[in-house]
Amino acid sequence: MAKVNSREELKALREKYRDNVVMRLVSDDQKTRTEIYVAIGNCGMESGARDTLKAIFDEVNAARLEKVSVIVSDCSKGCDDADAPKVDGLFLCGHDRMVDVYFPGEEQPLRYKDVDAAKAKEIVSGIAVRLEAAHA
Amino acid sequence: MEKNEKALFAELDAHIDALPSKQGALISVLHKAQDIFGYLPREVQTHVAQKLDIPASKVYGVLTFYSFFTMTQKGKNRVNVCMGTACFVRGADKILHKFERDLNMKANTTSEDGLWSLDALRCIGACGLAPIITVNGKSHGRLVEDDVTGIIEACLAEEGGK
Amino acid sequence: MHKTRLQILICGGTGCISSGCLDVEEQLIASLEKHGIRDEVTIIKAGCFGFCEQGPIVKVYPDNTFYVKVHGDDCDELVSEHLLKGKHVDRLLFKSPITGESCHHHMDMAFYKTQLRIALMHCGMVDPENIEDYIGVGGYEALAKCLTEYTQQEIIDVVKASGLRGRGGAGFPTGNKWQFGLNNQNDKKYIICNADEGDPGAFMDRSIMEGDPHAVIEAMAIAGRAIGADEGVVYIRAEYPLAVNRLRIAIAQAEKYGMLGDNIMNSGFNFRVRVNLGAGAFVCGEETALINSLEGKRGEPRLRPPFPAQKGLWNQPTVNCNVETYACIPLIINRGPEWFKQYGTEKSPGTKVFALAGKINNVGLIEVPMGTTLREVIFEIGGGIPKGKKFKAIQTGGPSGGCICEKHLDVGVDFDTLTSIGSMMGSGGMIVMDEDDCMVNIAKFYLEFTVEESCGKCTPCRIGNTRMYEILDRITKGKGKPEDLVELRELGQTIKDASLCGLGNTAPNPVLSTLNYFMDEYEAHVLHGKCPAGACKDLVNFVITDKCIACSLCAKVCPVNCIHPTGSETPNGKKRFVIDHEACIKCGACLPKCPPKIGAIIKE
Numbered sequence: 015m016a017k018v019n020s021r022e023e024l025k026a027l028r029e030k031y032r033d034n035v036v037m038r039l040v041s042d043d044q045k046t047r048t049e050i051y052v053a054i055g056n057c058g059m060e061s062g063a064r065d066t067l068k069a070i071f072d073e074v075n076a077a078r079l080e081k082v083s084v085i086v087s088d089c090s091k092g093c094d095d096a097d098a099p100k101v102d103g104l105f106l107c108g109h110d111r112m113v114d115v116y117f118p119g120e121e122q123p124l125r126y127k128d129v130d131a132a133k134a135k136e137i138v139s140g141i142a143v144r145l146e147a148a149h150a
Numbered sequence: 151m152e153k154n155e156k157a158l159f160a161e162l163d164a165h166i167d168a169l170p171s172k173q174g175a176l177i178s179v180l181h182k183a184q185d186i187f188g189y190l191p192r193e194v195q196t197h198v199a200q201k202l203d204i205p206a207s208k209v210y211g212v213l214t215f216y217s218f219f220t221m222t223q224k225g226k227n228r229v230n231v232c233m234g235t236a237c238f239v240r241g242a243d244k245i246l247h248k249f250e251r252d253l254n255m256k257a258n259t260t261s262e263d264g265l266w267s268l269d270a271l272r273c274i275g276a277c278g279l280a281p282i283i284t285v286n287g288k289s290h291g292r293l294v295e296d297d298v299t300g301i302i303e304a305c306l307a308e309e310g311g312k
Numbered sequence: 313m314h315k316t317r318l319q320i321l322i323c324g325g326t327g328c329i330s331s332g333c334l335d336v337e338e339q340l341i342a343s344l345e346k347h348g349i350r351d352e353v354t355i356i357k358a359g360c361f362g363f364c365e366q367g368p369i370v371k372v373y374p375d376n377t378f379y380v381k382v383h384g385d386d387c388d389e390l391v392s393e394h395l396l397k398g399k400h401v402d403r404l405l406f407k408s409p410i411t412g413e414s415c416h417h418h419m420d421m422a423f424y425k426t427q428l429r430i431a432l433m434h435c436g437m438v439d440p441e442n443i444e445d446y447i448g449v450g451g452y453e454a455l456a457k458c459l460t461e462y463t464q465q466e467i468i469d470v471v472k473a474s475g476l477r478g479r480g481g482a483g484f485p486t487g488n489k490w491q492f493g494l495n496n497q498n499d500k501k502y503i504i505c506n507a508d509e510g511d512p513g514a515f516m517d518r519s520i521m522e523g524d525p526h527a528v529i530e531a532m533a534i535a536g537r538a539i540g541a542d543e544g545v546v547y548i549r550a551e552y553p554l555a556v557n558r559l560r561i562a563i564a565q566a567e568k569y570g571m572l573g574d575n576i577m578n579s580g581f582n583f584r585v586r587v588n589l590g591a592g593a594f595v596c597g598e599e600t601a602l603i604n605s606l607e608g609k610r611g612e613p614r615l616r617p618p619f620p621a622q623k624g625l626w627n628q629p630t631v632n633c634n635v636e637t638y639a640c641i642p643l644i645i646n647r648g649p650e651w652f653k654q655y656g657t658e659k660s661p662g663t664k665v666f667a668l669a670g671k672i673n674n675v676g677l678i679e680v681p682m683g684t685t686l687r688e689v690i691f692e693i694g695g696g697i698p699k700g701k702k703f704k705a706i707q708t709g710g711p712s713g714g715c716i717c718e719k720h721l722d723v724g725v726d727f728d729t730l731t732s733i734g735s736m737m738g739s740g741g742m743i744v745m746d747e748d749d750c751m752v753n754i755a756k757f758y759l760e761f762t763v764e765e766s767c768g769k770c771t772p773c774r775i776g777n778t779r780m781y782e783i784l785d786r787i788t789k790g791k792g793k794p795e796d797l798v799e800l801r802e803l804g805q806t807i808k809d810a811s812l813c814g815l816g817n818t819a820p821n822p823v824l825s826t827l828n829y830f831m832d833e834y835e836a837h838v839l840h841g842k843c844p845a846g847a848c849k850d851l852v853n854f855v856i857t858d859k860c861i862a863c864s865l866c867a868k869v870c871p872v873n874c875i876h877p878t879g880s881e882t883p884n885g886k887k888r889f890v891i892d893h894e895a896c897i898k899c900g901a902c903l904p905k906c907p908p909k910i911g912a913i914i915k916e
Contacts, residue, residue: 278364
């Protein structure tokens, strides 16, 4: 590491190292962030929701959406069908790889089902557009 | 002092010789000396005085001023009972007395067989775990008197196992 | 952007290390590897989160889950359930003592809700051993600003305008102190950071150095720039090995990045910082004693004037502030004095860190705006007194402070209000006492400390405090006389007036304040030979009543074999046990052994 020789160089370093800490900075301010919940729980482990998670996370990262957090949730978070038949305590709601998106200040999420890599890309770019619009 | 005394003095000398300046270095040299010897007996004090070119009385005066320095060798098992205020109001004095009774010794002394040192310490700053003690560097928090016997036995068992 | 999907912060402060956080780190890594997701998680050992009572603490980002009392064998469940499947491990969440509900987010907890972190802003948030984290949150920007935008006087003007007062004791305005340092022209000047946190029960400075060492280093460099010093020394307790180590790492990193050293950021400004270990002397918290100690001498205070800003270390102009004061500086520079002044009270702006300990449910490190009432601190943030006991007093300011009783609980805490009710801010230790604590005994505890720590230089402190201690000792042993109470007051006032340094000036405070607010307890000892709290051994007797069923449990634990079956007969014809008061050492070991439903042993 060469020495920092000016305020500008320090600023460049700060931009670079912001990546280390941005998750902590944003998470402590839950009111202004957008949250993407990927439901995994017990069923999701079998149905490929881990791939969904990876796809979503990679898309958010690639788009550098700082104020968007990707969070794993228990499947009950995404399950809107409480009357679905249960086997061994697991819901059999018939849906897998569910993704909920909460925009700041909104109580109701946007819900997506059976999210694959292509759909993940679509969802994240949708979020990006909407956040951009809100910002402007 | 042990047979490799010479090597210990050499280590101390090397440290002193490497100092950029001897001015004001006494306390840091005493820290180093206590690191090396474990305590600061008379021989070490006079040696330091000679090396730093100051009167031995000054060395003695400084080291007795600070509670961190000790002129007696510590026991094999070192029990430090925190007597900070937070520990005190949560019963640290009872823990200390229990150790005194069980080990049959007074606080801030070393037992004659050299097995134990029992010291009352100023705050170690782990007030969330009050009352807290450290035994050979390991801390035991939220103690009650009944824990003391077990802690002593564990030390002795380890001793026997060696 | 994010290197990993998850970040896990483990509290790596001294408190949590004592409760086993290193094992948590080890087991967590093992478990992540076992489940094949090691690469999805960054583990950071951060500084103190403050909630020491509940340690070790583990925080999971980005979902912001706050786990308490996590142990090594909890890690596997945490990984397999929470990190993989998104199911919170409910048993490791903090439960509200009032509603019993689980709190996921730390801001849902009463302990954190009303806190405001300025000095502790990055403590428990950044990795203290990694300068990149500090730079990432804007670190060293304040130094850059001072080097490029501000003149020396302008830096001092900002600090003055913020109204920042020294957090180490009496609350002297920091900006004015720096001004004296600048005004005293000299080629060589020094900056000192007083990290000799000697108050038993105070650990805020240690936590700042363990959790955010770069903030202190950056502020020292700013102070150096402001007054024209090129050398800084941190005088730190040798009893804080973790803080010493983190500080040394931070200094080395700052040098490597050019934040310390020659020609910092090409500005022509040179500044170096070194660490100097103290050796255990409370009086070295006094700045002139500290300076003597830095020079390798006995830590005895010097006469003032000349003040350190005129003739300090090696007789050169020296500015000395404490750790918490420095920790506020970078934010004041970055966000401006007005931002700082919006918090706190008019004469004491900003926040103050307190170490809350003693008989309180939520022991820990807290930061609140100045002016917050003691009642809020104790009963909201602190969660009240354990075991349903009654609050008796809160002691602030360590051995220099006083005890504050119930009637002053609604006073908003700042430098001036605490002094006006006979205590002081000191470094910010707060020890809560309940009905079982004897205030005479507490006063004696503090005096014993002062007697041991008095440097012996001046007579009122050396001898006066010893005499006071002897009187208190006599009173707690039931041998006090009514005139002792008058003498304590007179002696105390004389010591305050006639001592040279802050230690002597404040040493009688614990006695004088308890005399003021708890005279009834002193009188009970002196006039009636009773200790109402039952804490003074010599005034207490353990007695076995007729409820005794002769089970002998008490006799078995008695260390001096003074409990014998020589009493009256139980209905079953067994002899009840009796305590031989001549032989009894009043250790109280028998008391908890008597089964609660019998309750035959009482303390009189």
